[in-house]
Each structure stands twice: as C-alpha cells, then as structure tokens.
Amino acid sequence: MADRIIAGQDTPVSRRAIAPSDAAELLEKKSSQLQSLLKCCYGDCSQWFDAIGAVDRDHVMWIASDLADEVAELSQQLLKRVNAADLPKT
Template sequence: MAEQIIAGRSTPKSSRRTRGAASVSPTGEDARDLLEIKLAQLNSLLWCCYGDGNGWFEEAGEKHRDHMLWIAADLAREAERLLGESGRG
C-alpha cells in the first residue's frame, strides 16, 4: 500500500483565491493566505531548480530553464503585490 504524502498546505478550496491578477484584489486575511501559498510555490520551484544540487536544472535545457525562471519571476511579483494588499486589509 502506498504511503500518504503530506506536503504542507492543500490547494485552496475557493476558486476565488486562485484567480489571476486581473480579478478583484484580495485584501487582509485573504491576501495573507494567498501570499503564503505563492511563497510556498516559489520555494518549491526554486528548490527544484537549485536546492538539492543534483544538476537537474542545468540538464533541463535552455527553453525549460527560461520558462521556470519566468514562473519564479511571476510568483515573486505576485507575492510582492499580495504583501501590499495584505497590509491594506
């Protein structure tokens, strides 16, 4: 039987919390919750790129490296925006 894997917080229950930046900006507690999720995603992505030093990132190829860094930049920008929104709640 497979073991259960628990990896932090589950995905958000509300689609409202996963909408893009074009939707209504979350404030207060919602922004803090979404910020926590985005930072966890960014942390995991960057760990895959560099964290364990296994060389996988270098072997992924230029196109995939570029796309992964693009994702990381988007997550960082979204986290920065959410940090500002969380202070306005």
C-alpha cells in the first residue's frame, strides 16, 4: 500500500499526514465506493458483470483490490491514532 496513490492526489495515503477527521471521512468515502463497486459483481447485477468480458472483469476487480488496500491503510492509520490517544502520558 505504501506506493498506492489515491485518485486526484499525488501522494500515497501512507506517506502523507492526514488529519484524523480527514482520514475518517476518506475512509467512509472509500468504503462506500468499494461497497457500490462490489454490488455490481453479484446478485441481480452478476449478468452485467459476466457480460463485460474477462479483461473488463479483471479491471473491475483490480479497482476493488486497490480500494480495499486504501480502506485497510486508512483503517490502520486511524487505529494507530486511537491507540496512541488511549496510551497514558508519561
């Protein structure tokens, strides 16, 4: 994930400082995008997914994988901040 870049941004998520509120907002956005994308791949929409062909299916899953990586990275950043805030100050 260290080398992945979020669309519209020139710095990978893990290499730039993101305020906790911004990280939380970005996490929510990326999670929603991933959920919407994956809804196109099963159930009633699975016929569309099957019909687009192997190359495009691979591209859709590549996008989903990138989004999942970004969600994981943002989640880890937020968890580290929460854990650091909970540590007693010495």
